[in-house]
Amino acid sequence: MFDASVWGQADLEFMQHGAVNLFWRRALLDDARQALEALSYDVQLIDCEQGWSSFQTQMSSLLRWDEQFGYSPWNGNLDALNDGLSGYPFPSSNKAALALVGFHSLVRNDRRSSGVVLDLLEYHSRQFLLFSKRLIVLVQTDDNRFVPPLVGGRTPQWNREEWMNKNRGL
Template identity: 35%
Template sequence: MAAFTEDEVGKTLDWEILLYGSISMYRNRKYLDDDLQWLRLRGYRVYSIDCKAWKSEAAMLESFGEVLSFPAYYGRNFNALRDCLGDVEVPDESGLVIVLDSYDWYTRNVGLAGKTVLGILAECSRHFLLRGRRFITLVQSDDPLMAFEGLAGVSTHWNRREWLNKDRGL
């Protein structure tokens, strides 16, 4: 399947997210919930992860394995995360969404690991898109200044309703 049909180009939420990279940021939970509803109604498989539970890199890696049902041989390191994400089943007719809720809680204390995780997700998205499949990451953060650059050649961006600083209370 093509990543997008001509009827979808420029007209759908998933197109809008993937146009600027595969990671969209949200501060307002209602906007996130609205967009998740839109994606679910179109058949997207959604996996939500509560990042408040991540007290360490090991906890984060374990969480991904549990939520996405990685195989027993999952090595619980960044290379293994990349490999197992690449093997996740992404529906042909829709796509897959990973929601990282309260990501700012995790990134406050982990330094570069927060950027590394998003870089891996961005890289996996690109690999899936090259095969005609949609892989999206939605990141909820209460920090209106959160931003990451250089993630597999792209940067994070804020969703369409919080694009402007004033829309995030700045």
């Protein structure tokens, strides 16, 4: 459980090593979501288990693709996703989190594109900070050995509870 009294605010912990945070156990991701919601974060969940087509549809809805670009859904073009993320729909609190559940399914289908998605999210999170907006990304994968490519020049870290290999069943 992400206890703010022990580690400080959960959001600051999640931003410490970059915006992208890895989770193996779904229960820990759910705890993280609750901790962020308690801090007035708007937490959106994207279920990646059904593959790229479903991911594209869900991202289109989240990013209000039709409103931004006049067509829908997002067609999977990663340059277009980059443009779409610049219009991320922040709530009035300017604090948002995106939880990608089952990310291993996207990686299995297209490792390169899934890495680019994480890189784009990291990039936009940093850009949003310039405007006093926070975007935290929680990535759940069933692959306890998952090592994503560098995102924003750094390696995404496993959450505090699963940082050590033995806590991910290794």
